[in-house]
Amino acid sequence: MLMVQVYLFTSKAANRDQMRQLQERLQALGCAASAVQLVDVSEQPYLAERFRVVVTPALVKTQPEPRQVLVGSDLLEQLEYWWPRWQAAENGQTADSTPSLASLEEELTRAKLTIQQLTAQVEFRDQVLELLAHDLRNPLTAVGIALETLELTPDRPDLAPQLLYQARNQVKTLDRLIASLLQVSRNQQNALRINPQAVPLPEVIQLVVQSFQAQLTSRDHRLHLDLPAPCPPVFADPDALRRVLTNLLDNACKYTPPGGQISISTLHSTNLKIQVTVADNGSGIAPADQERIFDPSTRLENRQNQAGYGLGLAVCRQIVQAHYGRIWVESESGRGSTFHFTLPVYRP
Numbered sequence: 001m002l003m004v005q006v007y008l009f010t011s012k013a014a015n016r017d018q019m020r021q022l023q024e025r026l027q028a029l030g031c032a033a034s035a036v037q038l039v040d041v042s043e044q045p046y047l048a049e050r051f052r053v054v055v056t057p058a059l060v061k062t063q064p065e066p067r068q069v070l071v072g073s074d075l076l077e078q079l080e081y082w083w084p085r086w087q088a089a090e091n092g093q094t095a096d097s098t099p100s101l102a103s104l105e106e107e108l109t110r111a112k113l114t115i116q117q118l119t120a121q122v123e124f125r126d127q128v129l130e131l132l133a134h135d136l137r138n139p140l141t142a143v144g145i146a147l148e149t150l151e152l153t154p155d156r157p158d159l160a161p162q163l164l165y166q167a168r169n170q171v172k173t174l175d176r177l178i179a180s181l182l183q184v185s186r187n188q189q190n191a192l193r194i195n196p197q198a199v200p201l202p203e204v205i206q207l208v209v210q211s212f213q214a215q216l217t218s219r220d221h222r223l224h225l226d227l228p229a230p231c232p233p234v235f236a237d238p239d240a241l242r243r244v245l246t247n248l249l250d251n252a253c254k255y256t257p258p259g260g261q262i263s264i265s266t267l268h269s270t271n272l273k274i275q276v277t278v279a280d281n282g283s284g285i286a287p288a289d290q291e292r293i294f295d296p297s298t299r300l301e302n303r304q305n306q307a308g309y310g311l312g313l314a315v316c317r318q319i320v321q322a323h324y325g326r327i328w329v330e331s332e333s334g335r336g337s338t339f340h341f342t343l344p345v346y347r348p
Contacts, residue, residue, distance in 0.1 A: 004031050004086065005063035009039045009048060011056045018057060021076055029083055043272055045235070045324035045344045055113070064089065071113055078109070136178075138250045138312075139170035145214040146170075162213070169211050173242075194237035194322050198346040201234050201241075201274060202227045205264055208245040212253065219258045226265035234274055234343040240319045241343070244327075247312040248278040248339050255282035255337070273325070273342045281336040290329050316341070 006026060010019050019038060026036050041048045041056055051060045051069070059070040059079065064086065070078045146167040153159055205227060216223055234241070245264075252262045260281050267275040285293060294317045313327075320327040320341045331337035 003063065004035060004061060006031065006036050007039050007047070007051065007060040007062065008036065009041055009051075009053045009056050009058040009060065011041050018073075018075065022059065022079065025076060025079060042324045042326060042342075046347060048324065061086065070109070072109075136174065138246050139173040141250075142170045142211055142215060143167045143174075145218055149214050149218070166211055166214055169207075173211075173246075194240050194319070196235050196237050196323065198233040198348070199236045199238050199241060200231075201266060201276070201343070202229075202231055204238060204241055205245060205266075205276075208242055208249060209264070211246070212249055215253050216262075219253065219256070219260075221253060221256055221259070222261045224261065224263040226263065228266065228268070231266060231268060231274070233346040235346040236323055236343050237319075240322070244316045244319050244341065245276075245278070247316050251312065251339075252278055252280040252282065252337075256280040257282065268345075272345055274345060275340055275342050277338060277340050279336065279338040284333045284335045285329060285331040285337050286333050287331075290331060293329065294327070 004026075008019055008022055010016070023033075023036055023038070027033060039047050041053065047053075051062075051067075053060065053069070055071045057071070057073075057075060059075050061068045061070075061082075068082070070082070072078065146163045150160060150163045205225070209223065209225070249262070249264070256262055263277075263279045265277045265279075267277070269275070294313050317327050320343075323343055325342040325344065327339070327341035329337055329339050
């Protein structure tokens with residue numbers, strides 16, 4: 001009997017029926033239920049990182065060695081193909097093909113996945129350029145407001161250091177975004193690649209809020225922060241996290257009327273995830289549009305004829321999903337919008 005250890009990686013978008021069929025087939029082949037572990041990558045991102053799983057659904061065989069990863073929509077067929085070969089390898093025998101043919105089959109599978117990934121990257125390149133170009137607007141607006149405030153308040157020299165500090169930080173943000181644009185233009189296709197690490201979430205939120213002080217003041221917005229302590233670090237790319245928070249706060253500022261209220265809060269209810277919420281009492285989003293706003297091809301115009309939702313939120317979704325998190329919105333027309341997203345807790 002073959003002693004095998006298997007991980008089945010899935011996500012909320014994965015085919016649950018396919019996972020169930022794989023589990024049933026593995027048990028029918030004699031694999032103990034305790035040897036088959038179902039892993040939701042959004043809840044256990046560290047396992048996905050450990051086994052280098054970048055696509056779901058996926059099947060990872062860790063025992064007997066060597067480790068093998070199967071991916072694609074035909075996992076059941078691939079399992080039927082590889083099971084007798086795993087048995088033969090365990091018994092020191094050969095299945096109905098030579099080791100060289102088995103190796104060739106594995107290489108072909110990897111090549112097929114590589115082709116699919118490259119094709120998706122090529123199709124996504126122009127979209128990424130558009131998304132990043134949209135991101136350039138936020139720091140440019142902040143710099144403009146800071147300089148305009150400085151120009152209009154010559155009698156307030158005490159404001160100058162803070163305004164210049166905010167403008168300098170936004171110029172640094174522009175520099176990072178331009179570097180990302182150059183990477184894409186050189187066909188490196190890694191503008192949205194993340195480098196996760198332990199990040200103190202409240203500190204990042206405070207830095208983003210500080211960069212918006214001039215913008216908030218110019219529209220007389222009231223900002224409320226609810227950041228309960230202690231808050232464990234999140235496992236995230238700090239630059240990417242700032243981009244998500246900047247986009248959400250920028251949207252809240254744009255769609256909240258003068259004198260309105262904006263709030264940012266965190267919720268740490270489990271040891272696996274932290275939820276961040278950005279809410280406003282602005283114009284709100286119709287229920288029919290709440291899923292479309294995360295589509296990069298969608299631009300919803302608001303009643304003030306400002307640039308609509310769409311590109312910035314598409315960037316947010318790309319980043320959050322790259323962290324095995326989730327982003328969603330709760331809103332009603334005329335009653336404001338509440339955006340939530342989740343990030344994994346850092347586990348040393």
